[in-house]
Amino acid sequence: xxxxxxxxxxxxxxxxxxxxxxxxxxxxxxxxxxxxxxxxxxxxxxxxxxxxxxxxxxxxxxxxxxxxxxxxxxxxxxxxxxxxxxxxxxxxxxxxxxxxxxxxxxxxxxxxxxxxxxxxxxxxxxxxxxxxxxxxxxxxxxxxxxxxxxxxxxxxxxxxxxxxxxxxxxxxxxxxxxxxxxxxxxxxxxxxxxxxxxxxxxxxxxxxxxxxxxxxxxxxxxxxxxxxxxxxxxxxxxxxxxxxxxxxxxxxxxxxxxxxxxxxxxxxxxxxxxxxxxxxxxxxxxxxxxxxxxxxxxxxxxxxxxxxxxxxxxxxxxxxxxxxxxxxxxxxxxxxxxxxxxxxxxxxxxxxxxxxxxxxxxxxxxxxxxxxxxxxxxxxxxxxxxxxxxxxxxxxxxxxxxxxxxxxxxxxxxxxxxxxxxxxxxxxxxxxxxx
Amino acid sequence: xxxxxxxxxxxxxxxxxxxxxxxxxxxxxxxxxxxxxxxxxxxxxxxxxxxxxxxxxxxxxxxxxxxxxxxxxxxxxxxxxxxxxxxxxxxxxxxxxxxxxxxxxxxxxxxxxxxxxxxxxxxxxxxxxxxxxxxxxxxxxxxxxxxxxxxxxxxxxxxxxxxxxxxxxxxxxxxxxxxxxxxxxxxxxxxxxxxxxxxxxxxxxxxxxxxxxxxxxxxxxxxxxxxxxxxxxxxxxxxxxxxxxxxxxx
Numbered sequence: 215x216x217x218x219x220x221x222x223x224x225x226x227x228x229x230x231x232x233x234x235x236x237x238x239x240x241x242x243x244x245x246x247x248x249x250x251x252x253x254x255x256x257x258x259x260x261x262x263x264x265x266x267x268x269x270x271x272x273x274x275x276x277x278x279x280x281x282x283x284x285x286x287x288x289x290x291x292x293x294x295x296x297x298x299x300x301x302x303x304x305x306x307x308x309x310x311x312x313x314x315x316x317x318x319x320x321x322x323x324x325x326x327x328x329x330x331x332x333x334x335x336x337x338x339x340x341x342x343x344x345x346x347x348x349x350x351x352x353x354x355x356x357x358x359x360x361x362x363x364x365x366x367x368x369x370x371x372x373x374x375x376x377x378x379x380x381x382x383x384x385x386x387x388x389x390x391x392x393x394x395x396x397x398x399x400x401x402x403x404x405x406x407x408x409x410x411x412x413x414x415x416x417x418x419x420x421x422x423x424x425x426x427x428x429x430x431x432x433x434x435x436x437x438x439x440x441x442x443x444x445x446x447x448x449x450x451x452x453x454x455x456x457x458x459x460x461x462x463x464x465x466x467x468x469x470x471x472x473x474x475x476x477x478x479x480x481x482x483x484x485x486x487x488x489x490x491x492x493x494x495x496x497x498x499x500x501x502x503x504x505x506x507x508x509x510x511x512x513x514x515x516x517x518x519x520x521x522x523x524x525x526x527x528x529x530x531x532x533x534x535x536x537x538x539x540x541x542x543x544x545x546x547x548x549x550x551x552x553x554x555x556x557x558x559x560x561x562x563x564x565x566x567x568x569x570x571x572x573x574x575x576x577x578x579x580x581x582x583x584x585x586x587x588x589x590x591x592x593x594x595x596x597x598x599x600x601x602x603x604x605x606x607x608x609x610x611x612x613x614x615x616x617x618x619x620x621x622x623x624x625x626x627x628x629x630x631x632x633x634x635x636x637x638x639x640x641x642x643x644x645x646x647x648x649x
Numbered sequence: 650x651x652x653x654x655x656x657x658x659x660x661x662x663x664x665x666x667x668x669x670x671x672x673x674x675x676x677x678x679x680x681x682x683x684x685x686x687x688x689x690x691x692x693x694x695x696x697x698x699x700x701x702x703x704x705x706x707x708x709x710x711x712x713x714x715x716x717x718x719x720x721x722x723x724x725x726x727x728x729x730x731x732x733x734x735x736x737x738x739x740x741x742x743x744x745x746x747x748x749x750x751x752x753x754x755x756x757x758x759x760x761x762x763x764x765x766x767x768x769x770x771x772x773x774x775x776x777x778x779x780x781x782x783x784x785x786x787x788x789x790x791x792x793x794x795x796x797x798x799x800x801x802x803x804x805x806x807x808x809x810x811x812x813x814x815x816x817x818x819x820x821x822x823x824x825x826x827x828x829x830x831x832x833x834x835x836x837x838x839x840x841x842x843x844x845x846x847x848x849x850x851x852x853x854x855x856x857x858x859x860x861x862x863x864x865x866x867x868x869x870x871x872x873x874x875x876x877x878x879x880x881x882x883x884x885x886x887x888x889x890x891x892x893x894x895x896x897x898x899x
Contacts, residue, residue: 436743438739438743438747441738441739441743442738442739445738445739445781446738505734506734506735506736506737507736509730509734510734510736510747510748510751511751512700513698513723513728513730514720514723514724514748514751514752515720515723515724515751516699516717516718516719516720516723517720637716637717641700641701641702644695644700644701645701645702648661648692648695648700648701
């Protein structure tokens with residue numbers, strides 16, 4: 215608690231020292247809000263209110279606030295550079311710095327962390343404050359492990375440290391699991407987890423090298439999409455993250471469905487089995503990085519269709535894998551009925567067309583602070599929610615198929631409007647870029 | 650291809666970069682755009698490629714004005730941009746293949762041209778072709794980008810700073826290539842701060858300064874029938890004294 219308060223004090227300090235950056239102030243405010251919220255949750259779990267509020271209510275509060283904060287955070291697109299600039303306000307002591315970085319990471323309500331929250335809530339439904347503590351410690355482990363995995367994917371860890379991380383993390387995790395399984399004593403588990411956190415975070419902060427240019431990698435495929443996928447780090451990380459998340463969710467849902475049946479989870483299954491992740495990741499995190507392709511294509515042919523064809527070529531392989539994962543999930547859960555797979559394919563068709571529109575709107579990162587124009591993932595997520603909600607509301611009725619047909623008509627109409635939209639938009643994009 | 654800029658004005662916010670600029674780029678000629686940094690050279694190139702639109706005035710292509718330049722015209726133009734906007738995830742070979750397909754060059758011709766130009770520009774061209782663009786030096790990237798710009802043998806070649814970052818031998822090669830590339834059907838427009846190559850190319854000199862065209866005449870006129878050096882002539886046209894280019898430092 216003392217560490218959290220100290221962390222809060224430094225954030226307040228950062229806020230008052232950051233006079234000339236509007237985005238920084240907004241970021242600090244959001245940060246203070248998330249910290250206050252975390253303290254409030256801890257107070258709920260450990261204080262006298264614990265007996266008055268049911269665990270289910272607390273769970274709903276966490277879910278609601280989590281979604282809200284994830285959405286708010288999305289409106290600060292240049293979040294990471296700001297966070298890095300905030301580091302100068304952190305204490306100079308190495309141990310405190312590592313601890314602060316962990317707290318920073320936990321309090322960042324980004325999309326991945328939100329997914330981890332939900333996953334862990336599904337795995338560890340807590341009914342007591344001790345359960346909640348276990349949940350929080352596992353959340354810490356999950357978030358830090360995620361960062362390690364991300365570093366691996368981005369090839370930001372030097373070769374010799376990969377070996378160390380590769381050995382130490384599984385060993386430490388096994389020790390924790392053993393402690394937890396055999397002794398089931400919270401202090402020991404918490405201590406072991408703390409050791410892993412400090413160890414991993416120390417190694418990450420100290421040994422992670424500067425962003426390593428991908429120059430050492432070779433060209434591995436003649437297929438342009440696969441080649442970009444393998445050689446552009448941003449695309450590789452984005453697509454891998456999307457597919458891993460999708461697989462995790464599909465496994466979790468399969469376990470749940472095998473035990474209790476689909477029950478009232480149909481909407482969430484429909485939503486999370488849709489290709490939303492892939493589109494979100496591909497177009498938010500990677501298309502901006504590939505703006506040179508946009509320039510090159512536009513230099514030869516000012517046609518919207520050409521850009522779209524290129525994007526489809528780029529997404530073809532990840533989409534095929536995503537389709538394969540969904541098909542396996544569908545085949546493993548025959549209780550679901552055809553609605554999931556039908557909804558999936560209609561979503562794919564519509565999202566493929568929509569992806570053109572929002573990626574063209576935001577083909578590159580705009581460096582100006584507090585710009586909303588890079589929030590393509592929010593657009594993709596909202597589109598998916600609308601597409602799936604309409605299909606879910608009409609499930610088990612003939613209107614379900616009518617909505618599918620309507621989606622096809624919308625997709626065709628949007629395709630017809632592509633070229634005009636592109637002509638109207640491209641000059642504005644260049645103007646923004648060269649201005 | 651005949652390209653004409655008619656009274657084009659371009660503003661970025663309150664700053665007027667080009668003001669009522671008119672130039673004719675005639676077939677079979679080579680043009681060199683000179684000017685200090687920020688004079689509007691790249692803006693002019695972007696206008697010609699229709700990446701940006703003029704706030705006033707028009708640009709005509711073979712006498713036609715197009716709100717959106719058709720692909721058929723774009724494919725007759727080649728552009729070496731600055732910055733290069735290369736596809737760094739691809740190898741040099743894949744990049745040239747990609748460009749060739751984009752400009753619909755027949756595969757057999759594409760293969761021949763690719764070999765020919767790369768062999769001319771690089772000593773160890775086969776190794777360069779295999780390398781990823783991200784691993785190449787800036788000069789090598791420039792040469793590969795140049796190869797990409799001329800792969801479809803464009804009628805109208807626009808080169809923004811083609812000689813920057815090139816070593817003297819590569820610069821000379823590029824210069825000789827451009828001399829031989831020019832014919833009655835083709836037009837070359839380039840900007841450069843390296844004046845040493847101008848003599849060999851003998852271009853029409855266009856000086857952009859103070860948002861407008863300050864000078865537009867042949868190289869012979871520019872150097873008063875070669876009685877002055879190019880840099881001397883440039884200083885004179887830009888009204889810059891030699892003394893302002895000298896500074897004492899402790």
